[in-house]
Amino acid sequence: MRLEFLFLLVLCTFALDTSSCRKITCGSGTTTGACETVSTSSITFTPCASGLICNSDFSDLQTTAEFTASQCITRPSTMCTETSSSSNLKQGDCCTYYKDCASDWCYNGRCETACFNYTGSSKGPAGSCCSVNSYCASGSCDSDGYCVGIQDGGTCTADEDCFPNYYCDSSSGSCKESKGKEDPCTRSNQCGIGFFCSATDGTGLCYQLYSQDLGHKTQTELICKSGYMSNGICDSIDVYVGTKKLSEPFRCNIGDTCTYKSNQKGTVISTGPCYCDGVGTDQGYCGDMIEYATEVLDTMRKKLRYTSSQCSGANSHTLDWDILSLCESVSTELYTYYLYSLEQAQYWTIYQSGAIDSCLLDLGLFDPGYDEGSYDSAALLAAGFAFLILA
Numbered sequence: 001m002r003l004e005f006l007f008l009l010v011l012c013t014f015a016l017d018t019s020s021c022r023k024i025t026c027g028s029g030t031t032t033g034a035c036e037t038v039s040t041s042s043i044t045f046t047p048c049a050s051g052l053i054c055n056s057d058f059s060d061l062q063t064t065a066e067f068t069a070s071q072c073i074t075r076p077s078t079m080c081t082e083t084s085s086s087s088n089l090k091q092g093d094c095c096t097y098y099k100d101c102a103s104d105w106c107y108n109g110r111c112e113t114a115c116f117n118y119t120g121s122s123k124g125p126a127g128s129c130c131s132v133n134s135y136c137a138s139g140s141c142d143s144d145g146y147c148v149g150i151q152d153g154g155t156c157t158a159d160e161d162c163f164p165n166y167y168c169d170s171s172s173g174s175c176k177e178s179k180g181k182e183d184p185c186t187r188s189n190q191c192g193i194g195f196f197c198s199a200t201d202g203t204g205l206c207y208q209l210y211s212q213d214l215g216h217k218t219q220t221e222l223i224c225k226s227g228y229m230s231n232g233i234c235d236s237i238d239v240y241v242g243t244k245k246l247s248e249p250f251r252c253n254i255g256d257t258c259t260y261k262s263n264q265k266g267t268v269i270s271t272g273p274c275y276c277d278g279v280g281t282d283q284g285y286c287g288d289m290i291e292y293a294t295e296v297l298d299t300m301r302k303k304l305r306y307t308s309s310q311c312s313g314a315n316s317h318t319l320d321w322d323i324l325s326l327c328e329s330v331s332t333e334l335y336t337y338y339l340y341s342l343e344q345a346q347y348w349t350i351y352q353s354g355a356i357d358s359c360l361l362d363l364g365l366f367d368p369g370y371d372e373g374s375y376d377s378a379a380l381l382a383a384g385f386a387f388l389i390l391a
Contacts, residue, residue, distance in 0.1 A: 021254060021276030021284070024350075026359030036070040047362040048072035105326070118147075125160035126150075127311030127327045137161040149312055150175045159189040159313030166312060179206050188222075188317040193329070194306040196222040196317060210301040215264055222319065227301055228292035236263040236294040239286045241274070248296060249352045250286040258286035263294050278355030285352050291345040299372060300341045306330050337375035340366045 027037070027046030035054035037044045048054050052072040075094075088102045089111045095101050101111035118128035123137040126149030130136050136147035138154070138161065149163030150156050154175050156168035162175035167189050169176040178192040179185055182205045185197040191206035198204035200219045207223040214226065216234045221227055224234035239246045240259040252258060252274035260269045272288045291297055309316040311327035318324060325335040343366040344351040350360075357368045367374075 021278070021280065021282075023280045024278035024355045026356050026362075030362075032072055034069045035072050038069055045356060045359060045363060047359060051075055105332075122158070125158070125311065125313065125315065126162065126164060127309065127315060146310055152177060160311070160315055162312050164309050164312045164316060165193055168313075181206055181208070189313050191317070192307070193309045193312075193316045196220060198223055208307075209305050211305065225298055225301060226292060226294070227297065230262055230269070231265060233264055235265070237261070237269060237289045237292045238263050238294055239290075241286070246286060248293070250290070250293070250348070252284055252286050254282050254284055256286075258288065260286075260289045275349040277349060277353035279353050285349045287348040290348040291342060293345075297341060297345055300337065303334065303372075303375070304330065304338060331379065333375060333378040336378070337370070337372075340370040344368070344370075 022040075023042040025042060025044050027044045029046070030049040031046045032049050032052060035046055035048050037046075049072065051074065053075050054070050055073040089095055089100050090102060091111050091113055093101070093111045094109055095106035095111045100106055103111060103113055105112050113129060118124045124130050124135050124147040125137060126147055128136070128147045129145055130141035130147045131145065133139050133141050135141060137156075137158075138148050138150045140148040142148050149166065150161050151163055152166060152175055154162075155173060156162050156175050157173075159167045162168055165178045166175045167178055168174070178195075179190050180192065181195065183191075184203055185191055185206050186199070186203055188196040191197055195206045195208050198207055198218045198220060204219065209222055210225050210227060212218065212223045212225060212234050214224075214234050214236060216224065217232060218224065218229055218234055219232065221229035221234070226234060226236040228235055228237065238261045239250045240261060241252050241256045242259075246252070250258075254274055254276060256274040258272050258274055260271065261267060262269055270288065272286070274284045275287045276284045306324065306329045309324075309327045309329040311323070311329070315323055315327055316329060321330065321335055321338055324330045325332060330338075347366075350356065351366075351368060354368065356363075360366060360368055
């Protein structure tokens with residue numbers, strides 16, 4: 001569902017890039033007609049009724065913002081199956097949130113199986129779905145329907161074949177225990193789960209995801225607390241208008257030029273406009289590269305560090321959070337926190353202005369009220385529920 005309406009966010013981003021700012025509002029209820037209506041002074045989004053999706057072609061959309069109305073159309077049958085129930089949905093049913101599905105997995109607006117569904121040509125790697133032993137590279141499918149990894153010393157052809165926290169040693173062709181923190185490495189798959197090699201070419205050291213401070217030498221942004229690297233060091237983005245450094249939420253006046261600079265070097269990375277706030281004022285926000293702005297998402301990234309997984313190899317050393325969730329490297333609560341936090345940063349202007357807060361969720365977009373406290377509460381509730389089941 002979220003991806004079906006991602007174009008709405010893109011539209012909003014472009015719509016705010018103009019000196020003649022339009023007011024952005026939510027329509028009332030749902031509609032079977034126009035899901036996007038446009039006038040010279042406003043843009044209105046109205047969620048489509050059940051079984052419909054908003055159809056729009058924005059291929060000719062320019063920052064000068066020429067908009068045309070979009071209509072609700074019948075949801076393609078290949079996408080998902082409509083149901084009147086809103087919980088415990090089965091595979092293939094339409095969903096909005098992970099908790100709607102019996103499997104706890106809502107992907108692209110559709111309930112899916114809650115395990116890593118491998119579709120490659122070789123046999124199934126560790127952590128992938130299975131029903132028979134012969135499907136798995138290890139020759140072992142456990143009682144929960146997961147491929148078990150090849151144990152220490154077993155013959156392997158790929159890192160993903162081995163048991164979690166092992167990798168396939170190319171010199172011996174056998175599974176070998178992963179390297180420890182700050183041990184030498186030539187690729188991330190050699191490191192323990194959730195640790196990454198600081199070098200992409202040559203020899204580096206194993207560091208945990210998002211663990212290193214600004215200024216740390218690296219060839220990959222994955223080990224940086226900021227999630228951003230430039231000129232071979234962990235870096236972040238500082239936001240300026242003229243000579244003034246802005247602080248969060250990076251408010252500016254329409255007509256200003258926003259400048260995004262390296263925190264470590266002070267060099268200009270990019271420039272962009274002050275985006276309109278969508279509520280009819282002469283102010284807006286510097287809204288580019290905010291996911292890398294100094295300290296904005298550092299707390300979220302710290303929580304994203306993971307050290308366990310059902311999978312191995314590239315499937316336990318990735319920023320593909322769909323795979324990490326399916327491999328149980330991260331919880332569904334943490335996955336939701338990540339998605340909402342990233343979308344809030346990527347579409348900073350809409351998030352900060354609150355212009356369409358009342359219909360964001362109905363459009364299948366992020367929850368504007370979801371924050372660190374929301375995640376902590378959800379994680380605590382999930383832990384308590386799991387304790388009751390085990391007790």
